[in-house]
Amino acid sequence: MNETLLFGVTMLIVGMGGTMLTLILMALIIRALTAILPVEKPDEREREP
């Protein structure tokens, strides 16, 4: 395979694949983050009249 084409294909596979994998990983981390740090529920006592 000619060297320029090899470079382009390498960038396509590693670059696009790497971007996709990193963002999938990031989405999983965000999911974990929002599970670990949920929205604080209002204090029950505050809700009582």
Place this chain on the structure above:
Amino acid sequence: MMEGITGGLGALFEGVRYLLAHGESNLVMIGVAVVMFYLAIRKGVEPLLLLPIAFGCLLVNLPLSDVMDAGGVLRTLYDFGIGNELFPLLIFVGIGAMTDFSPLLASPRLLLFGAAGQIGIFLTLLLALALGFSKAEAVSVAAIGACDGPTVIYVSNLFAEKGQIPTAMVGALAVAAYSYMALVPIIQPPIMRLLTTRHERAIKMHSPKGKVSQAALIAFPVVVVVLTGIIAPKGLPLMGMIMLGNFMKVSGVVQRLTGAAENEITNVATLFLGLAIGGTMAGPQFLTSQTLLVFALGFVAIVTDTVGGIMLGKIWCFLSGGKVNPLVGAAGISAYPMAARLVQTEGQRWNKHNFLLMHAMAANTGGQIGSVMAAAIMLSVLKGLGIL
């Protein structure tokens, strides 16, 4: 005495003589500057950037102009803030401070659209190589697919400062990137309609789940920076600055700094960056067939980005049994919040009860992160290959 007067008067007309003798390209570029003035002032096309770029272009193309010579005002600005990538990074702090990542944190799966929306970068890279661009030039042109002006300038200048691409190419790339970003509302809708059915465009999506905690919003930029530093350290300046701006905003304790990042810092950096980029547009260096190819490839990059996002949307729609509107995929580019608003408008055109904005905002902020991450990974791979 007469000889002195004649000589003095002659010097005053030196510029006219220069224009008549070999200033055709300068005249064309002055025309280009006037067109950019028109687009910025009358049509509202990215005026914050286009206006200073056009003025820089005008200044550098006036006959015998020395603004880009050593010590000249535009050369000084260029060396001060573009030659070392400072201005694009300062603008990124402002972008981070202006971005709200909470829709993305509420629907993290939509981050995948931000990945699909970067396919144009890598397909354009292949096309540019096939058209005979060098590796450094091809990577710089492909960066237009990030749909993000500062990223394009940052990446291309890394090559320009090493002499791997001509400095004039940085100007062409920047103008192409900002022009296409402004043209997103014209470029995207026909592609959306071409690739989706009427039924798909009318799909209603459920509202994103609940709110996101302040703690998660604060942790998010730190996590992203650490992840980028581990996976693609060459992109750390880009991601670091955008996340710094966002960190300041969500922390809520440095409102003065956040305000400065959003306003004063971004405004000053944008003005100087625009002027300096305009300074690279000197006719003899700018008016080449390569510049035309840069614009053509930039268009291909934006179109393929949009196609990539929508195609992922269609696949997702199929796999989810019709619960995802493929139009949301078109927002997976970095033009924020324009692309998201466009999806909302287009969705409502086909179903008046359709509210896609929050989903599109999530995909759009995903596109912002995706574009910077794609650039970061590309730079790190290039370093690994010994090209950077």
